[in-house]
Each structure stands twice: as C-alpha cells, then as structure tokens.
Amino acid sequence: MTDSPLTQPFSSRPWLHLIGLGEEGIDGLTPAAQVLVRSAELVVGGRRHLELASSLIQGRALPWASPLSDTLPELMAHRGRLVVVLASGDPFFFGVGSTLRPHLEPSEWRCLPHPSSVALAASRLGWSQQDCAVISLTGRPLESLRPALQPGGQVFVLSADANTPSQVARALVDWGFGESIVTVLEALDGPRERRRSSVAHCFDLGDVNPLNLLAIQVVAGPEARVLPRSPGLPDDWFEHDGQITKREVRAVTLSSLRPRVGEMLWDVGCGSGSVSIEWLLAHPSTQAIALESHEDRAARAARNAASLGVPRLELKVGRAPAVLEGLPPPDAVFLGGGARDPEVIERCWEALRPGGRLVANVVVLETEQVIQAAWQRLGGSLTRLSVERLDKVGGLHAFRPAMSVVQWVVDKPVSRAAPGREEYASSP
Known part of the structure; x- marks a missing residue:
C-alpha cells in the first residue's frame, strides 16, 4: 500500500x-x-x-x-x-x-x-441480489441509470433524497421505459418502514421518506433506446457534425482498444465522443478523457455522454500535444484526430502504460504516411477497413462504398522494471 x-x-x-x-x-x-x-x-x-x-x-x-x-x-x-x-x-x-x-x-x-438496504429490499421483494443491477444516485447524475435499463431486468436504485423516486419515474418516461414498475421502499427495518409501487408513467407517490431506495422492474416501450452490451451504437444516436467514427468501424475500434475493468482511455480528437462513450459503456469502472480542440465539438460530446448514460466522461478542450500535459497515464489511446502530428503519437506512446494499447484510425493519404512511419518504428498491425452501404441509384439500389479507414494497432511492450498500474510481467 x-x-x-x-x-x-x-x-x-x-x-x-x-x-x-x-x-x-x-x-x-x-x-x-x-x-x-x-x-x-x-x-x-x-x-x-x-x-x-x-x-x-x-x-x-x-x-x-x-x-x-x-x-x-x-x-x-x-x-x-x-x-x-x-x-x-x-x-x-x-x-x-x-x-x-x-x-x-x-x-x-x-x-x-x-444487512445493507439492498439486502433488506431483496428479501422483501423476493429478488435474487446476484441477478439485479445496483445503481447509486447519491452524488451521481440521474443519467447514470441509463445503462442498467435492460428489458426484463431488475434494478435497485440508492436514492439521494426524497425527490429521487419522482425524478427517476419522470426519466423512465422520457427514456421510453414508462411501463416499468417502480417500488419505493422507505426506512427499511425501522418502525416507519413502508413499501409502495407504481407504474412509472403514472407515478404520484408523495410524502416519501428521505431514507429510501427504489426497485425497478424494467419494461421497455417500442420507442426506448436500450443500450446494448456490445459496441456499435447507431450513428444517429449521437449528435454530430460529421466528425464521428462510423458504427462498423467503431465496433472494430473498440475490439482493438480492448477495454478492461478500471482502465483509462485517452480519446485524442474525440469529435462526437462516440469511441470514448462506448469505452465507458463497457464497464462502470472504466474512465475516459476526451480531448478536442473545438469547443463546440467538446460540448456536443458532453451532451452525447450524458444522454447515453455515461456523464462521467471527462472533457478537455485544447490542441494536442499541449493539452496532454498533466493527464493521468492512459491504459489505451485512441487517435481519431491528431495522428497527422508525429509529436502527438510520440507523446501518447510515452505516456501509455506498459501493456497498453494505441489505436489510430486514418483516412487521408498524408496521415496514412505518418502512421506507416510510426508502424515501421514501433511495430503493431495495419488493417484497411472498407464498408459498403446500400443506397439508391435512381429508382434502383446498389452498394455505395464509404471511404476506407486504415487502422494501426500497437501494444506497448511489457517490462518487469517498468512502473504501472499492476505487475504486468508474466510469471516465469
């Protein structure tokens, strides 16, 4: 320690x-x-x-x-x-x-x-704790609940105060989960214990004890956007100005970044924030810092993060490599922008923890040349990704190719002497 x-x-x-x-x-x-x-x-x-x-x-x-x-x-x-x-x-x-x-x-x-309040609540309802999600809204934004809302799921919500139940019920309606059943359990195991239930869209429970928690039986309506457990959210779920890693390429990118429990991502040139948002969705403990030189894009990425249930995304406005100064070292780096500058690549590589991954996606020839030079020096793999989507051609249809993306993936070597989050070296 x-x-x-x-x-x-x-x-x-x-x-x-x-x-x-x-x-x-x-x-x-x-x-x-x-x-x-x-x-x-x-x-x-x-x-x-x-x-x-x-x-x-x-x-x-x-x-x-x-x-x-x-x-x-x-x-x-x-x-x-x-x-x-x-x-x-x-x-x-x-x-x-x-x-x-x-x-x-x-x-x-x-x-x-x-016994915790969740243990007491589970015993009252007959719910198996190991099958339930638990979300705390004490000091956390309401949007943190979004990823746990899976159809047919059971969710315990630790309330911040007496207003939390009504706020959660309104949010469930806004997000398309208005048919969910919300049970409010108050002052458990005390003389004032009380339990009441309501469907979210007609929630009208008043006089709620500040000491309460919620049990939600999740029902998704046809308009609900259920956050999947795999990467590749639809592009139109993000607010963007065209600067977005498209769905198919994003799914491959996340598989190359390989998010793990508790790890930190640097998303350099984040655009809409789509990659760092899906990194955060991989596990509640993951962390991400999204770096963007345009204030309007950074604000857009923040809105996307909140609406998709990961308001913990940290945004930094500035141009790399200067904006990288003082940041906690990453376990993974994604270069969606900034890869054209060899100094940015070098600084990210130096900061990357041993055993970490660096992934860069490039489209234009000039940046591809920079990436090829970095690949020759640091190794890794180069892959060209091509996607074709069905489109109209007059009154007929044909597949229209999107611009190809060259993806460079490289793992930083592990050294027994190198400092890091953990003992990276393999056992003899």
Missing part, C-alpha cells in the same frame, strides 16, 4: 471498528458491537447515526464533515486508540468503508456489517 499523509506504518490489534447500523438503531447491534460503541474514545458518523446510537455513546461524537475527507485528519489523529465509525448497513457496500480503506493497514480495522 502506498503511504499517504494520513497513513503511517502501524502494527497492532484493530483500533478502528466500522459498525453497520440499521434504521432500528442500537436494538439491531450485537452485544459486542454495543460494547465497542460504549467504550470508544471517539465515535464518528452521520448525524442520523450518532442520534440513533446516542444512548450508547460515552466518548466524543464527531459528525462527518462535507466532504468526508475533511474529517479524516482528525479521525486518524486517534490512531491506536479505540475509535468507532458508524455507517448505514454494510460499510463496504456504497459506504464509508471504501473512503477509509486506502488510509489503513489491514490489521488496523475491523468491520461489523449490518
């Missing part, structure tokens, strides 16, 4: 205890957990958690600041003394555990989870 200002070597029995708390309060805690809360020198939690456990707390009660990271220095100053952090349900399920874990050695903490 890499040391941070909050992390210093420490070896002892656990001093920090993460305790999951349900809506029923301290009555749901085990005797051991109650003893820990009562004995703690410092108890950290949300104001609701501290209130629920107030009768047990004898030490200092510290509410989380906003953002949570502002509380970490004070919490870590108590290292080695008994500290309890109260959290909702399972601290490592969309919880504070993920915030604390990077600052702790494994021997320093112990977790006593409570």
Whole structure:
C-alpha cells in the first residue's frame, strides 16, 4: 500500500471498528458491537447515526464533515486508540468503508456489517441480489441509470433524497421505459418502514421518506433506446457534425482498444465522443478523457455522454500535444484526430502504460504516411477497413462504398522494471 499523509506504518490489534447500523438503531447491534460503541474514545458518523446510537455513546461524537475527507485528519489523529465509525448497513457496500480503506493497514480495522438496504429490499421483494443491477444516485447524475435499463431486468436504485423516486419515474418516461414498475421502499427495518409501487408513467407517490431506495422492474416501450452490451451504437444516436467514427468501424475500434475493468482511455480528437462513450459503456469502472480542440465539438460530446448514460466522461478542450500535459497515464489511446502530428503519437506512446494499447484510425493519404512511419518504428498491425452501404441509384439500389479507414494497432511492450498500474510481467 502506498503511504499517504494520513497513513503511517502501524502494527497492532484493530483500533478502528466500522459498525453497520440499521434504521432500528442500537436494538439491531450485537452485544459486542454495543460494547465497542460504549467504550470508544471517539465515535464518528452521520448525524442520523450518532442520534440513533446516542444512548450508547460515552466518548466524543464527531459528525462527518462535507466532504468526508475533511474529517479524516482528525479521525486518524486517534490512531491506536479505540475509535468507532458508524455507517448505514454494510460499510463496504456504497459506504464509508471504501473512503477509509486506502488510509489503513489491514490489521488496523475491523468491520461489523449490518444487512445493507439492498439486502433488506431483496428479501422483501423476493429478488435474487446476484441477478439485479445496483445503481447509486447519491452524488451521481440521474443519467447514470441509463445503462442498467435492460428489458426484463431488475434494478435497485440508492436514492439521494426524497425527490429521487419522482425524478427517476419522470426519466423512465422520457427514456421510453414508462411501463416499468417502480417500488419505493422507505426506512427499511425501522418502525416507519413502508413499501409502495407504481407504474412509472403514472407515478404520484408523495410524502416519501428521505431514507429510501427504489426497485425497478424494467419494461421497455417500442420507442426506448436500450443500450446494448456490445459496441456499435447507431450513428444517429449521437449528435454530430460529421466528425464521428462510423458504427462498423467503431465496433472494430473498440475490439482493438480492448477495454478492461478500471482502465483509462485517452480519446485524442474525440469529435462526437462516440469511441470514448462506448469505452465507458463497457464497464462502470472504466474512465475516459476526451480531448478536442473545438469547443463546440467538446460540448456536443458532453451532451452525447450524458444522454447515453455515461456523464462521467471527462472533457478537455485544447490542441494536442499541449493539452496532454498533466493527464493521468492512459491504459489505451485512441487517435481519431491528431495522428497527422508525429509529436502527438510520440507523446501518447510515452505516456501509455506498459501493456497498453494505441489505436489510430486514418483516412487521408498524408496521415496514412505518418502512421506507416510510426508502424515501421514501433511495430503493431495495419488493417484497411472498407464498408459498403446500400443506397439508391435512381429508382434502383446498389452498394455505395464509404471511404476506407486504415487502422494501426500497437501494444506497448511489457517490462518487469517498468512502473504501472499492476505487475504486468508474466510469471516465469
């Protein structure tokens, strides 16, 4: 683990205890957990958690600041003394555990989870958790829900507040999923627990408890744009000015980029953003930075990303290679534009992590010559992609060829000595 200002070597029995708390309060805690809360020198939690456990707390009660990271220095100053952090349900399920874990050695903490709200909701509805998608809208845009809306699917949505259910219902109608059944589950496992259901297009549930989550049985209408699990979205799903990697070539491009869990893409000269958007759709953990020299195109790419369910796309306006300065190193690079400049290729290659992939698509002869020179120096493969589409010729039909695309694909060699995200070298 890499040391941070909050992390210093420490070896002892656990001093920090993460305790999951349900809506029923301290009555749901085990005797051991109650003893820990009562004995703690410092108890950290949300104001609701501290209130629920107030009768047990004898030490200092510290509410989380906003953002949570502002509380970490004070919490870590108590290292080695008994500290309890109260959290909702399972601290490592969309919880504070993920915030604390990077600052702790494994021997320093112990977790006593409570059933998560999703576990409780699944038990109420009889849904199998392993078959359900889970989306959190706490601090995340509503559009993040889009990729999970698959016909016949079941989705749990962790709400941000009392307004989330009505906002989700309206969005489902706007996106063509108005026949979906939305169940609102409130204050689970507490005295105020309530469960109500409605079809999205006639959703009128009021007086919703801020502590709620949604369960959606997805029904897609004929006008719904269901995001597929494979690359190659229709071109007309993107707003563009002609600067777009066409559907067939885009599908091949994504197969060459080979997105993997948690990886970062640089999309240099992103145009409509179609390649980086489909990269992000490959998995919720993927990341992408789209680089574009034209502000209007960058704004268009941002709108496309939001409408297609990946508002996390990061946009940078500027001309490469200058705009590449200071960016986190990529695991893959796509050169849809900028490939004509050998310096851009060189800078991207230098920044690319060992084992990463660089893919460039070119159309014009001058850029093809630059790519061929790079291929001779760095290796990889060159492929010419040609597509023909049926078109009218007078009153008849014929296939009309689109401009051919030359695709260069090269993997950066792996070195045992090279730094990177992980141990790239293969075992002996």
